[in-house]
Amino acid sequence: MRPHVICHMTSSIDGRALVSLWHPTDAVPTGLWDSARARIQTDAAIMGRVTALEYTQGNAPYPATDETVERIDFLPEPGQGRYQVVIAPRGSPAWGRCDIDGDRIIVAVTESTSDSYLAGLRSEGIYYLFAGEDDIDLPLVLDKLGDLGVRRLYLDGGPTTSGRFLHAGLIDEVSLLLLPALDGYTGAPTIFEYEGERDKPPFPVIGIELTSCEVLDGGVVWLRYSITNETER
Template identity: 40%
Template sequence: MKPKIICHIFSSVDGRLLNERWTRPYDGKAPGEICGVYAEVGKELRTQAWMFGKNTLQQLYFPEVFIHAEKDETRDVTTYLGHRASERLFVVADPTGEITYTSDTVRGDNIVTILGEQVSGSYLKHLRDMGISYLFAGTDGCDLPLAMHKLRAEFGIRSLTLQGGGMINGSFLKAGLLDELSLLVYPGIDGLAGVPSIFEYLGGEEEFPASGQALELLDASVLENGVVKLHYKFHRI
């Protein structure tokens, strides 16, 4: 069993994610004046946890990279249950243990980090000292189905909102883990090739990350300031 997973994302009309690059709406408002609707809709999804990838979390909250000790401690690769005072949990995928934490919460929600089994013992000690929960997703930390199973079985998480960048969205898409897509479309354009987009799976041209999946439109509506809300269900075909 895994949680119900909703990919919740805010993009320009051309699917780009860097809001500092988006054109302004016709009435001249700044993107920042409009982007608050993303958090509002996210709360309406009422999931028990929400999730970023490592890069997004470092950019927004914890930029310092962890320095692993040369002489390391013995690793214990069992799940660790840290502080849990918040109603919701925040989940991050950090397979190699790069994030140095200065808090055990993100926006008030206690953190659970997904690791690879090769992460150093000194890093695990850092997490325990901070009261941060962790679980292991295989040797390299990239076994997302296993990680989601553990979130459900060991943390009781039945629903999760994936709010990461295109890379982690692409990984979940490739793994066939997405149940719904909550897409907010901002009334502006980026236009530059190569800028991060909604789904960014790194693979060869012979790979089709969305293969065997189809979307059913559940809801479409226009919100304030010209933002369009699209809600889809994933079907396995």
């Protein structure tokens, strides 16, 4: 069973996503992310390679190998706990850890991911799953997470990754923390980014319904929307 995907993002009031650029600089109340995340109640989170760098900065790349690594998923038995899934098919980052806050890391890769990267992941006991030959097959990633027992998945961004899920018709819910802050500059990423022509093909969202609206400490507004997608791609 494919998990229910909740895209949980933080935005300035001008819709931007890079918190470090906002003014005022102290708009994020202490503990905001952890408390909201605890209330969303998911069994796994998924993020893009760039967001994952926040957990891996400064690590040297994995060493080259002559080994050929079999293209078979390296995954735990179903129902073994919580996971942090990272989409990183191009051979970085090197981790130096196999969990984030106690949640085991799973890296989504493709058949064309390098042997060196797969061997490096294996050497650190990091799980990986194959989804696609050259390009990541997002529905397949979700199906494999569903097979592991993941029922509710927190889509943690960043904007590029959220944009790809949105355009693939794979987001069931948007959870948005709107902070009293402004970015104020042209070109800073918004919470969904996707490069493509506007109507070739259009992305499949056909309905957005507000399901809750809550004012939190520090003037934060927490909006939750359910999303209806026309068809699955």
